Amino acid sequence: MMQADPRGKGDQPVTASTPVSDPPGEAKRPAPASPSTARALNDRLALRLLQEHGPLTAARLKELTGLSRPSVADLVERLGAAGLIEVVGASEQRRRGPNARIYGIVADRAHLAGLDVRTHSVSVLVTDLLGATLAESSAPVDPAASTGAAVARAVGLLADTAARAGVPELRAVGVGAPGLVTPGTGELRDSSGLPPWHRALVPVLRERFAGTVLVENETNLAAVAEQRAGAARDRDTFVLLWLGHGVGAAVVLDGALRRGASGGTGEIGFLPVPGTRVLPGRDSCEGGYHSLASSAAIEELAAAHGLVAAPAPHEPPAAALVRRAVRDTESPATAVRTRADAFLDALADQVVLGAASVVAILDPGCVLLGGETGRAGGAVLAARVARRLARLTPLATEVRPTALGGGAVLRGALLMALDHAQQELFGG
Template sequence: MPASPSTARVINDRLALRLLQDEGPLTAGQLKELTGLSRPTVADLVERLQGSGLVEVVGESGAERRGPNAKLYGIVADRAHLAALDVRTDSVTVLVADLLGAPLAEAALPIGAEAGTGPAVERAVALLERTAKEAGAERLHSIGVGAPGLIDPATGELRDSTGLPAWHRELVPALGGRLSAAVLVENEVNLAAMAEHRLGAARGQSDFVLFWLGQGVGAAVFLDGKLRRGASGGAGEIGFLPVPGTGALPSATGCDGGFHALAGADAVVRLAAAHGLAAGAETLVREASGPFLDALAERIAIGAAAVVSVLDPGLIVLGGELGHAGGASLAARVRARLAALTPLGAEVRPSELGDRAVLRGALLAARDAAQDELFAP
């Protein structure tokens, strides 16, 4: 059954908006070529989108044709303002951007455990308010929040997790109430994987697993081009993965005997000490080489082999502070060791976005939410 004229207009408008988002400013002729629509249909949709305040003339292009210059149309970037938050156990970083995701202002603030729940929430919200004001954003449309811990798949809320600050759970409702914006919270590792999938080391990959290696360890799973959260929201909690070499087993209340005990930051520092090295984990991984890096790669490959054997993702991206610090050298070592542990082929790459991955992923989530609403009929 053919679409009704109104449905066809909606489909055409959203297609044109997505092209303007992905390709940048385009002429009517370029829109015609990319959409396959007729010239009158493109003229109508451009007029419609201009009338709705979503599209405007942003310049001219005359290089492709003789005669008068062709108008370039682009999305009205300041139609909505967005925010992204990277919430860590002891700090928060905020970024304010326009509808196209162009950064306008950014700030960070340490928030220690001594602050208390109420004051910590107030400091984080106030930081975002100041940053939005600096960016000239009178109102935020959508806010993406990346935080450690599990997200309840039924409610979309951050679960109460042992070892994480209580202010994390209070922050999301405080942001929505005070700023009257849509707030989306997601696990930090999942957001980092979303960013690597669209902007970084996993571009063009439908299947991959991001290994987050930092103070804690975790993973995000992409299969068939989609993020997989699992039935309880816990897909990728590889810190609890039982592995050889820890001398113990993890439990429902702690991952000390799991993969975390091999590859977490504290374990990396202890491994370095056994090799006569002393420094912070990130510095060690960035600057060390030889036997220490070989031993670390051996440990990471043990966890990677278990994941590859079950999921066969074809690609492992090493992210988090330690994965990014290790770069291509650590990735190559893990790849070589992994090839000896499993017959299933898997490429290993370092993160391309590094410390920015969570913030970039949170901004993508906020932008997608805003555009889905604004671009709807």
């Protein structure tokens, strides 16, 4: 399953040594690694540097790894013979003799795909081993369609997109979907409100495609993407609060994504909160935080404030309403501005209850507002939630909007597939 960025706070550089048992009271001393182990570690280090920095000369690899010139020459030869790296150019630096060769990872050594599976649609992204986009597509899925027809629609979209990219085989496919994912098995468990074709999709993907199919909760994948390339790049501990059709949260602590014993970390929709008429139960989150921050709850809140918005293509009504309210806060008309402010203040009052709960328990220092509603509210909603949160807790906490927009889940699914493929090829 998806792991957080290996360069997290608690990680230490890999060394060519293994621990041994020492007498009590004495410091443990590393035993020297075997030559084959040292070579594997050096190769892995070089591949990681080529991932992070892009193509490099042998001289630059020597500087970054600290290895001797002969050792670098040996690893370049090994990785080239294995088909993992190739010469991609020559240095333009002026020097006597031929210019130095530049080595890069063989991008087409493996091909990957990410899927973002929503209630009424599927999006697909196919890339090479370096993450360069080769083809992408999306398609609606008729909610009235049978399970078989919906699964065939999603599987066909992946196959067609891979064919359009000229990819004969996918080494890994990452799938992001709402609902609970069982740790270890990757099974997408039944959750209230989700269509049955979601659970049926993954087994069919595993039958149809030879590569590894990995599954993760959509909010978790969005958090990983935000940590790698979005609003949480400077944080190793944070919570992403997902405000979409339903609500959820992803928890990243000390650089690692936390899933919980049953994969249910972040099922904040079931959180009992004030302001609801009933309590949630094991089969329904109605009456929990879901009843205050889901799309249906936001549409109801907007109606109570007399706020309407024209339907927007590819955007849920609740997100369109929030986006309209944010825009209306800049209106020259006092009545329009007042109505928008009142609605956004009421929405922030409801959203902050979930944020305050996770802050009180986890002290993450940063809460991201994501999902369609969180993205629509942007910095305006985040600022309102931050002010209320500061009154509810003594724990200093930033509130930020997410940065990657609607592609965060797809980006996270692709990163999951990429991590898996690179670990298989490069070692981990």
